[in-house]
Amino acid sequence: MIYLRGHHLICLHFFTGEGYNKAFVENLYTVIDRAKDEIIFVAEGADEICKKCPHLINNICKDEKEIAEMDKTALELLKLKTTYNVSWEEIKKKLSEIFNHWYELYCIPCIYLDVCSKTSLFKSLRNSSI
Ligand code: SF4
Secondary structure: OEEEEHHHHHHHHHOOOOOOOHHHHHHHHHHHHHHHHOOEEEEOOOOOOHHHOOOEEOOEEOOHHHHHHHHHHHHHHHOOOOOOEEOHHHHHHHHHHHHHHHHHHHHOOOOOHHHHOOOHHHHHHHHHHO
């Protein structure tokens, strides 16, 4: 079982190998491999990705307030709650229903928009929502 917080359930699908530093990126590859194979436990607060993040201080994200709000929105859109179990494929199937809303709220102002928007999944979700 792998622990992931709300917004990571969505954003992880658009990872292309870029991130804050080498340790963070290497961990992301491992987390994605595990998430595809294992049950995902919907977590609150710092998760398996945060563990290697330079912005995690005393096990709390330095932007926790803002990030927790993003997690809450992600879970509302995905119709999930913390402590639920879910699979990678279940989330992936839901992306087409929720992506337009997520894009407007969070992708447009995100510093990783240029990176994520290069993925074929991102492109196909954008094309189907235009
Ligand atoms: S600690 Fe904060 S910035 Fe770092 S991965 Fe977690 S939520 Fe993102």
